[in-house]
Amino acid sequence: MATYKEEAGAILQPGNQINRLSSYNTEGVYGWPGVEAYELIGYVKISNLAADKASYKSFDITVPSPDRRPDDRVRDNRTSLVVQASSQRPAYIYGASIAVAQDIPSGGLVGFPASPVTANIGGTSTELLVLGPNNSGSPLGIPSPQGNGLANATSYLTAASSLFTQGDSAVSGGTNAGNGYLPFANTVTTGGITAANFANSLMYRVTSDTTYKVFNVDAITDTSVNGDGVFISQADSDAGKAGYLVCRVNYLRPAAAVSWNDIQGFIDFASQVGGSDS
Numbered sequence: 001m002a003t004y005k006e007e008a009g010a011i012l013q014p015g016n017q018i019n020r021l022s023s024y025n026t027e028g029v030y031g032w033p034g035v036e037a038y039e040l041i042g043y044v045k046i047s048n049l050a051a052d053k054a055s056y057k058s059f060d061i062t063v064p065s066p067d068r069r070p071d072d073r074v075r076d077n078r079t080s081l082v083v084q085a086s087s088q089r090p091a092y093i094y095g096a097s098i099a100v101a102q103d104i105p106s107g108g109l110v111g112f113p114a115s116p117v118t119a120n121i122g123g124t125s126t127e128l129l130v131l132g133p134n135n136s137g138s139p140l141g142i143p144s145p146q147g148n149g150l151a152n153a154t155s156y157l158t159a160a161s162s163l164f165t166q167g168d169s170a171v172s173g174g175t176n177a178g179n180g181y182l183p184f185a186n187t188v189t190t191g192g193i194t195a196a197n198f199a200n201s202l203m204y205r206v207t208s209d210t211t212y213k214v215f216n217v218d219a220i221t222d223t224s225v226n227g228d229g230v231f232i233s234q235a236d237s238d239a240g241k242a243g244y245l246v247c248r249v250n251y252l253r254p255a256a257a258v259s260w261n262d263i264q265g266f267i268d269f270a271s272q273v274g275g276s277d278s
Contacts (some may be wrong), residue, residue, distance in 0.1 A: 132153065184201055
């Protein structure tokens with residue numbers, strides 16, 4: 001199988017026509033000169049039954065290959081979702097979203113596949129599925145209030161009636177389609193600007209490659225994987241279905257430093273006809 005460079009996706013310029021940035025190739029876009037913007041999307045497939053749930057409460061996120069056919073797939077799926085960062089070019093994570101996938105109902109105008117293949121995900125009521133940075137196999141947890149932007153880099157779903165139901169979704173800092181954040185302050189007290197005004201209003205800055213995972217935990221402040229685990233029903237398993245968690249992470253990075261390549265095409269040299277280096 002061919003080997004492809006990682007982190008080699010193009011940084012698209014304004015005016016490029018494209019439907020979606022490539023998570024697999026780690027494509028970014030210059031929405032603001034000097035800043036690269038990224039969106040990474042992946043999934044977690046859950047197909048185990050309740051008897052095995054205790055072994056299924058921490059999940060790597062698959063970033064799918066753009067090569068659809070598994071029999072001649074040139075590029076394998078990526079087996080983890082990683083935000084690229086370094087001390088010279090940090091990443092500022094400003095968004096995270098998680099959802100339980102739901103097929104288009106059978107018979108819909110674009111109903112493919114012909115029958116739904118997604119399933120509800122079983123769990124323990126009030127427990128959470130948290131999308132967030134991996135801290136040596138554990139979640140970081142979100143204390144309240146927090147002032148380092150972690151809420152904007154995290155999202156979570158809460159199980160109700162022992163289920164994470166298809167169609168459930170959450171955006172940054174929120175659960176089940178509520179409480180979404182963006183990293184903007186929206187309150188200043190009459191006493192002046194305080195640290196509390198900026199809680200949940202900052203980007204989460206990382207200076208090294210940061211892997212994202214999904215964790216099953218008891219509470220959003222927890223820093224260990226202490227949930228009971230998740231599963232799908234026997235009926236869904238017998239029908240060939242699976243539960244799918246869809247995950248999205250958005251972040252910014254400073255553009256690489258200016259270089260000779262940015263200007264050399266506009267420099268005249270004596271070797272060029274009519275050129276001059278004087």
